[in-house]
Amino acid sequence: MKNRPMKKRTILLAIVGCFIGIAVLDRITDQGFSGQAWGFWRHDRQIGEVLDLGNVSKLRVDGAASEITVTADPASPPAAKLTGERDGWGAFWQSGWSTRDCGQSGRMHVDNDTLVVEMSAPSRFLDWSDCSLRLTANLKPEAAVLIRQQAARITLKGNFSTVDVKADAGDFSLDGHAQTLDVAGAALRVQAWFRSIAHTETIALTGRMMDASLHFMVPTPISYLVEATASLIDSQLPNTPGAKPSITIRGEMVRTRID
Numbered sequence: 001m002k003n004r005p006m007k008k009r010t011i012l013l014a015i016v017g018c019f020i021g022i023a024v025l026d027r028i029t030d031q032g033f034s035g036q037a038w039g040f041w042r043h044d045r046q047i048g049e050v051l052d053l054g055n056v057s058k059l060r061v062d063g064a065a066s067e068i069t070v071t072a073d074p075a076s077p078p079a080a081k082l083t084g085e086r087d088g089w090g091a092f093w094q095s096g097w098s099t100r101d102c103g104q105s106g107r108m109h110v111d112n113d114t115l116v117v118e119m120s121a122p123s124r125f126l127d128w129s130d131c132s133l134r135l136t137a138n139l140k141p142e143a144a145v146l147i148r149q150q151a152a153r154i155t156l157k158g159n160f161s162t163v164d165v166k167a168d169a170g171d172f173s174l175d176g177h178a179q180t181l182d183v184a185g186a187a188l189r190v191q192a193w194f195r196s197i198a199h200t201e202t203i204a205l206t207g208r209m210m211d212a213s214l215h216f217m218v219p220t221p222i223s224y225l226v227e228a229t230a231s232l233i234d235s236q237l238p239n240t241p242g243a244k245p246s247i248t249i250r251g252e253m254v255r256t257r258i259d
Contacts, residue, residue, distance in 0.1 A: 046083050047106055047133075053078035056115045058144045059137060063119025065151040066106070066133040072141045072158025072176065080115055080137035082108050105131040115139075119149065159196070183207075193217060194245070201245035205256075212256045214247065222247060228254040235259070 056078065061068060084105055108117040119133050139145075144162040147154060151169040156176065163178045167185040174181065174192040183190050184206040191213045194201070197220045205212050216222070221240040224247035226233055231249075236259035249256055 045085075046081060048082060048108065051080045051108065051110060051115065053080055053110070053115055053137065053139060056110060056113055056143070057140060058114040059117070059139060059146065060114055061117045061119070061135065061147045061149065061152075063106070063117075063149055065149060066119045066135060067153045068135045068147065069137070069155045070135075070145060070157070071138045072143060072156075072160060073138055074141055076138050078138050078140055080108060080117075080135065082106055082117065083134045083136075084131045085134065106133045106135075108135070177201075188212070191215075197245065199244050203245055203247045204250075205248070206250045207254070208251055209253045210249075210251045210255070212249065212254070214256070214258045216245070216259070220245065222258070224249065224258065226250075226254065226256070228252060230254070231256070233258070 054077075059070065106117065106119045108115060110116070115137065117135055139158075139160075141159045142161045145156065145160055145164070146162075147165045147167065149167045149170075152165075152167045153171045154165060154167075154173070156163065156172075156174045156178075158175075159177045160174075161178070162180045163174065163182070164180070165172055165183045165185075167188070169187045170183070170185050171189045172183055172191070175195070177194055177196050177198075178192075179198070179200065180202050181192065182204045184204075186208045188205075188207040188210045189212075190205055190207075190210065192203075193215045195217050197216065197218045199220070203214065216237070220237075221243040222237050222245050223240050223243040224233075224235065227248075227250045229252045231251075231254040233249075233254075234257045247258070
């Protein structure tokens with residue numbers, strides 16, 4: 001009777017060891033003995049082919065949730081890549097044995113001059129793991145970006161013509177320039193650094209709860225209008241009626257810094 005606790009512990013350790021062994025073997029098989037087996041904690045895969053965006057001047061993203069990084073770098077080839085990373089509670093041993101592959105969670109294609117990216121709904125609770133989708137794209141300068149998602153982390157770097165983002169929950173940043181910047185949602189954090197000014201810019205920020213920072217790296221007159229139930233506006237730049245960039249901020253609880 002005294003050996004019973006030891007037997008239970010041995011059985012438990014054996015079961016845990018079995019699961020870890022399956023995970024390692026499965027990852028080795030998936031990687032083709034590439035020496036990356038110890039990376040089984042992250043299951044990151046490319047979805048589809050890398051697309052050439054030489055004739056693309058617009059990006060449209062629709063769907064549930066994703067992480068989006070877009071640049072407009074003329075020194076780099078215009079291209080787009082979509083990847084999926086397992087990060088749910090069963091990600092560490094998720095594999096080809098799964099009932100649902102990351103490849104089923106997103107897709108993209110070029111339609112005339114537009115890159116169209118579609119993200120599916122999040123995995124069901126009883127799926128082995130969730131699939132976090134990441135879009136990385138380099139567009140031509142002055143391209144247009146349109147994003148409609150339930151939740152998104154969006155990073156833009158470069159010069160764009162129009163940026164139009166609608167997300168229930170979002171973390172958005174722009175480093176560069178946009179002729180028109182329109183970001184709206186329920187809960188938002190917005191950060192923008194304008195590296196150049198054309199004095200024709202229009203900025204609209206709308207959110208039920210919003211924390212926004214607008215930085216103009218070139219000294220410039222601006223005009224702004226705030227319509228909010230509760231707001232805290234810290235502007236280092238005077239409000240000059242009729243000046244552009246023109247900024248409109250609407251929401252219920254809004255905190256904004258402008259400098």
